[in-house]
Amino acid sequence: MDDPAFDVLRVLDEGGGSAPADTITASLGIPRSRVTEAVDRLRALGYAIAEPRKDLYQLTKRSGRLLPYEIQKHLGTKFIGRRMKYLETTESTTWIARDLACRQDPAQLHGTMVIAEEQTGGQGRLGRAWASPPGGIWTTIILAPKIPIDRVFMVTMAAAIAVARAVRKDLDLGALIKWPNDIFIGDKKVAGLLLELSAENAVVNYTLLGLGIDANISIARLDPGLRAAVTSLSAELGREVDRPAFLATVLREFERHYELLEAGEYEAIVREWRSLSLTLGHRVRITTLAKTFEGEAVDIDEFGALLVRKETGAVERVIAGDCRHI
Amino acid sequence: MDDPAFDVLRVLDEGGGSAPADTITASLGIPRSRVTEAVDRLRALGYAIAEPRKDLYQLTKRSGRLLPYEIQKHLGTKFIGRRMKYLETTESTTWIARDLACRQDPAQLHGTMVIAEEQTGGQGRLGRAWASPPGGIWTTIILAPKIPIDRVFMVTMAAAIAVARAVRKDLDLGALIKWPNDIFIGDKKVAGLLLELSAENAVVNYTLLGLGIDANISIARLDPGLRAAVTSLSAELGREVDRPAFLATVLREFERHYELLEAGEYEAIVREWRSLSLTLGHRVRITTLAKTFEGEAVDIDEFGALLVRKETGAVERVIAGDCRHI
Numbered sequence: 001m002d003d004p005a006f007d008v009l010r011v012l013d014e015g016g017g018s019a020p021a022d023t024i025t026a027s028l029g030i031p032r033s034r035v036t037e038a039v040d041r042l043r044a045l046g047y048a049i050a051e052p053r054k055d056l057y058q059l060t061k062r063s064g065r066l067l068p069y070e071i072q073k074h075l076g077t078k079f080i081g082r083r084m085k086y087l088e089t090t091e092s093t094t095w096i097a098r099d100l101a102c103r104q105d106p107a108q109l110h111g112t113m114v115i116a117e118e119q120t121g122g123q124g125r126l127g128r129a130w131a132s133p134p135g136g137i138w139t140t141i142i143l144a145p146k147i148p149i150d151r152v153f154m155v156t157m158a159a160a161i162a163v164a165r166a167v168r169k170d171l172d173l174g175a176l177i178k179w180p181n182d183i184f185i186g187d188k189k190v191a192g193l194l195l196e197l198s199a200e201n202a203v204v205n206y207t208l209l210g211l212g213i214d215a216n217i218s219i220a221r222l223d224p225g226l227r228a229a230v231t232s233l234s235a236e237l238g239r240e241v242d243r244p245a246f247l248a249t250v251l252r253e254f255e256r257h258y259e260l261l262e263a264g265e266y267e268a269i270v271r272e273w274r275s276l277s278l279t280l281g282h283r284v285r286i287t288t289l290a291k292t293f294e295g296e297a298v299d300i301d302e303f304g305a306l307l308v309r310k311e312t313g314a315v316e317r318v319i320a321g322d323c324r325h326i
Numbered sequence: 327m328d329d330p331a332f333d334v335l336r337v338l339d340e341g342g343g344s345a346p347a348d349t350i351t352a353s354l355g356i357p358r359s360r361v362t363e364a365v366d367r368l369r370a371l372g373y374a375i376a377e378p379r380k381d382l383y384q385l386t387k388r389s390g391r392l393l394p395y396e397i398q399k400h401l402g403t404k405f406i407g408r409r410m411k412y413l414e415t416t417e418s419t420t421w422i423a424r425d426l427a428c429r430q431d432p433a434q435l436h437g438t439m440v441i442a443e444e445q446t447g448g449q450g451r452l453g454r455a456w457a458s459p460p461g462g463i464w465t466t467i468i469l470a471p472k473i474p475i476d477r478v479f480m481v482t483m484a485a486a487i488a489v490a491r492a493v494r495k496d497l498d499l500g501a502l503i504k505w506p507n508d509i510f511i512g513d514k515k516v517a518g519l520l521l522e523l524s525a526e527n528a529v530v531n532y533t534l535l536g537l538g539i540d541a542n543i544s545i546a547r548l549d550p551g552l553r554a555a556v557t558s559l560s561a562e563l564g565r566e567v568d569r570p571a572f573l574a575t576v577l578r579e580f581e582r583h584y585e586l587l588e589a590g591e592y593e594a595i596v597r598e599w600r601s602l603s604l605t606l607g608h609r610v611r612i613t614t615l616a617k618t619f620e621g622e623a624v625d626i627d628e629f630g631a632l633l634v635r636k637e638t639g640a641v642e643r644v645i646a647g648d649c650r651h652i
């Protein structure tokens with residue numbers, strides 16, 4: 001987002017929310033007319049900017065949008081989200097990200113994010129439709145992981161840990177992880193993850209980590225069929241969440257756990273995942289490519305596979321599949 | 327290849343190489359003028375068709391090309407190569423195949439092949455350039471495998487076995503497999519494989535199996551830097567190979583081993599791979615993402631990872647990497 005309006009916004013932020021036009025023109029080396037244009041552009045993006053006296057600008061309300069500037073000012077990461085592509089609406093942030101990764105060297109895109117206010121073609125796992133209305137956080141992170149291919153799906157574990165920790169830390173809500181890739185509050189889903197992998201032979205080309213969080217979404221406005229199974233951060237809190245600040249926390253947590261992964265600290269990830277697991281100890285019905293069976297989810301192994309003890313006492317290892325708590 | 331000229335060719339083949347024009351028009355229900363067009367088209371594709379007397383066509387020489395019709399008449403597979411897209415030249419059959427798999431349901435494309443007489447942008451592993459001149463066999467097979475993701479790279483093992491077996495069976499040359507994905511005759515490479523994987527979470531979307539075989543290629547015409555390391559089937563045999571018939575053998579062998587994989591008969595694949603291995607027992611230098619080390623290749627495990635015993639006696643498991651015999 002190379003929108004020069006954000007340079008003006010930065011000067012306002014540095015001035016504690018207000019700045020004389022002179023200061024802005026001098027600080028940015030731009031003419032007065034460009035400042036006026038920038039202020040108009042910021043207002044169009046949802047910022048309220050007052051002029052309490054001639055040639056003084058005062059920021060009175062921030063944009064409600066998930067703008068890169070608003071996320072990045074909280075960010076402090078090394079590579080995650082240093083570059084962001086922001087879209088008002090798109091069919092799928094993952095499709096946009098895939099297109100970028102196909103055209104450019106994935107290593108150059110490591111950490112780049114695609115963010116949309118709304119997805120019109122958003123998908124959950126196994127091609128299921130998944131509502132992505134305005135107010136949520138819909139983003140895809142492009143990664144070029146230096147991780148052995150049999151560990152690469154631990155990226156999803158790192159991201160699940162990051163979301164659950166951010167919800168607990170910033171919002172004080174008891175989020176837990178449902179295997180393999182959902183975040184729940186109580187018995188309702190609040191966020192989901194999707195990892196798309198491209199590899200040649202056993203060498204990872206790139207991964208696309210899709211992240212969908214029901215942040216400020218009114219449950220009453222969701223499809224009736226979804227309401228019983230889904231919640232949102234705002235519904236749980238009774239107030240809206242500061243989405244840019246919250247996403248920045250998620251991204252910081254993710255980067256930290258991702259670095260553990262690249263350092264080969266798999267057991268640290270597995271241990272933390274276990275401590276945040278909703279699934280372990282539950283009776284589950286597992287559906288894989290080959291079959292459906294029930295049992296008790298007893299553990300995950302060092303690759304993130306779920307271990308399910310069946311009636312017979314035999315323990316089955318599930319690397320991919322659908323998991324229903326029963 | 328829905329070229330109607332091949333219907334005429336089929337009638338000629340059914341007639342033992344010749345057929346009166348009347349028979350062709352009656353058999354196909356087309357006017358005489360369409361038969362003339364088809365014969366012209368076949369001649370343009372490299373078939374020699376004589377007219378020893380008026381209204382009698384006689385096939386005197388087949389096309390030298392790797393045309394779908396010529397492969398499929400030998401084929402007899404269930405799904406591999408039932409549909410083929412033929413190109414005179416392309417940058418990469420894998421790029422074409424990827425484009426198909428992105429636009430259509432991969433399950434509908436299972437077994438579909440892209441074949442080119444020449445690739446101008448062909449790649450080996452790790453993005454290395456790899457010459458793909460006319461005379462070779464350059465193809466990519468689209469698969470929608472029902473195989474757990476931690477077994478999916480065994481598709482490459484099945485394909486390597488298939489190529490080595492076809493070379494041994496049809497041509498009586500002592501082909502062996504160099505880990506992870508090359509076929510050698512003696513100490514020279516004759517074929518290479520590349521498996522591209524697309525997956526969501528741990529569910530395989532599709533794989534693209536790229537197969538390059540130096541079939542009828544004059545080594546003298548290769549880049550001098552390649553000559554010492556590379557051979558071709560024609561160079562080893564001292565005569566040209568019937569490429570369509572040979573490729574059909576490869577595809578039949580591949581389908582048979584692929585079905586073993588989908589049936590979960592992993593140990594059968596590993597056992598056959600071992601029996602065809604050039605690498606096992608050799609001293610090797612391994613380069614992975616993380617490091618380079620040397621040792622003796624002692625075995626592969628049930629996932630296709632190479633087990634290398636180092637000087638210290640410790641055995642290292644290598645799932646992806648470059649392997650040089652030393």
